[in-house]
Amino acid sequence: MAAERGHELQLEGISKRFGDSVAVRDIDLRIAAGELVALLGPSGCGKSTLLRIISGFMPQSEGRVLFDGKSVDHLSASKRNVGIVFQNYALFPHMTVRQNVAYGLEVQRYAKDRIGARVQEMLALVQMTEFADRFPRQLSGGQQQRIALARCLAVDPKILLLDEPFGALDKNLRLDMQLEVKRLQREYGITTVLVTHDQEEALSMADRVAVMSRGRIEQVSTPVEIYDQPRTLFVNEFVGSTNTFTAIVESGDTQALSVRLQSGELLMVSAVQALAKGSAVTVSIRPEQMRLGSEASANAVAGVIAAALPLGPQVLYDIRRNIGPGFRVAVPRDGDTTIWAAGQAVYAAPRGTGEYRAFAANTSST
Ligand SMILES: Nc1ncnc2c1ncn2[C@@H]1O[C@H](COP(=O)(O)OP(=O)(O)O)[C@@H](O)[C@H]1O
Numbered sequence: 001m002a003a004e005r006g007h008e009l010q011l012e013g014i015s016k017r018f019g020d021s022v023a024v025r026d027i028d029l030r031i032a033a034g035e036l037v038a039l040l041g042p043s044g045c046g047k048s049t050l051l052r053i054i055s056g057f058m059p060q061s062e063g064r065v066l067f068d069g070k071s072v073d074h075l076s077a078s079k080r081n082v083g084i085v086f087q088n089y090a091l092f093p094h095m096t097v098r099q100n101v102a103y104g105l106e107v108q109r110y111a112k113d114r115i116g117a118r119v120q121e122m123l124a125l126v127q128m129t130e131f132a133d134r135f136p137r138q139l140s141g142g143q144q145q146r147i148a149l150a151r152c153l154a155v156d157p158k159i160l161l162l163d164e165p166f167g168a169l170d171k172n173l174r175l176d177m178q179l180e181v182k183r184l185q186r187e188y189g190i191t192t193v194l195v196t197h198d199q200e201e202a203l204s205m206a207d208r209v210a211v212m213s214r215g216r217i218e219q220v221s222t223p224v225e226i227y228d229q230p231r232t233l234f235v236n237e238f239v240g241s242t243n244t245f246t247a248i249v250e251s252g253d254t255q256a257l258s259v260r261l262q263s264g265e266l267l268m269v270s271a272v273q274a275l276a277k278g279s280a281v282t283v284s285i286r287p288e289q290m291r292l293g294s295e296a297s298a299n300a301v302a303g304v305i306a307a308a309l310p311l312g313p314q315v316l317y318d319i320r321r322n323i324g325p326g327f328r329v330a331v332p333r334d335g336d337t338t339i340w341a342a343g344q345a346v347y348a349a350p351r352g353t354g355e356y357r358a359f360a361a362n363t364s365s366t
């Protein structure tokens with residue numbers, strides 16, 4: 001297997017324009033050797049463009065791509081030695097599995113007498129040894145995708161680029177493949193960039209997640225940080241679900257502000273940036289970060305239960321307010337919890353470590 005493993009990948013000030021439109025804008029990102037970073041964002045935010053620039057299939061308008069600290073901008077795609085797997089596993093239909101995996105090795109002029117052993121090794125790695133003589137049409141989507149991965153890893157790429165590689169698979173198969181690719185990536189120690197619009201996929205597979213919106217990276221952090229400490233409203237809303245309330249800053253500093261909802265409640269909130277007194281903010285809190293009570297209390301938002309949805313491990317309440325849009329509270333069913341009925345007046349406040357987070361009303365890039 002690879003003698004040399006895990007290469008560092010660095011992007012410096014990468015931008016890409018198509019005519020007047022900017023597909024990616026001023027991207028700085030450093031990916032450590034052996035790390036798996038997910039590029040997560042909605043369709044059209046520039047993920048694939050960035051991946052193509054890394055691969056060398058598309059030149060950037062500005063900036064530099066470096067592998068192990070050395071610029072690769074002068075190298076064509078074939079010279080960069082990256083492996084790419086796309087959503088539509090492009091196996092050669094007229095070749096067997098064995099021939100498909102051998103193909104890249106032949107192109108790379110791998111020593112003829114070693115190709116057979118290398119193919120065996122790769123098929124074992126993706127647990128497809130017994131399928132060596134089948135044709136792609138005789139394999140399931142997941143199996144084909146594993147062969148695409150084996151073919152890609154056979155030539156020992158410096159960096160593995162995955163562009164929505166599980167997008168065509170159904171949900172159960174996708175989970176199997178996610179676990180499998182994560183295992184291979186670990187075992188193989190290969191630096192990997194995974195493009196996905198699926199937040200669960202990004203959070204479950206990546207060491208770090210780069211959330212993208214409109215050609216920019218909004219935040220790069222570990223999955224837990226992305227979820228618990230979103231730096232922008234876009235990240236907060238795109239990853240997981242959240243309630244939002246519009247409010248006006250009454251007083252405070254960066255760490256702790258008090259804000260007033262239009263419906264009158266005064267809330268203590270935290271913010272990632274200084275927000276001026278009198279300015280409009282969006283306050284966010286996730287449904288599972290709130291609890292319900294029947295008495296008015298400090299820091300609580302008043303409402304009336306519109307619907308109670310018993311979702312097994314938790315009950316999700318849909319709550320109406322007198323003024324402004326409603327919100328949701330997810331209450332875990334740990335034994336003696338009251339089930340609130342539609343029509344009951346409730347007060348919802350942060351639970352445990354939950355807190356309201358305030359973002360300047362114009363920070364959302366959606
Ligand atoms: N070859 C191209 N020519 C013109 N515009 C392009 C081209 N490739 C991508 N774009 C545009 O760049 C933006 C980002 O596209 P893309 O990187 O494919 O997004 P994503 O992979 O996140 O869905 C989109 O607005 C898309 O229309």
Ligand SMILES: [Mg+2]
Pocket residue numbers: 047048049
């Ligand atoms: Mg794409």
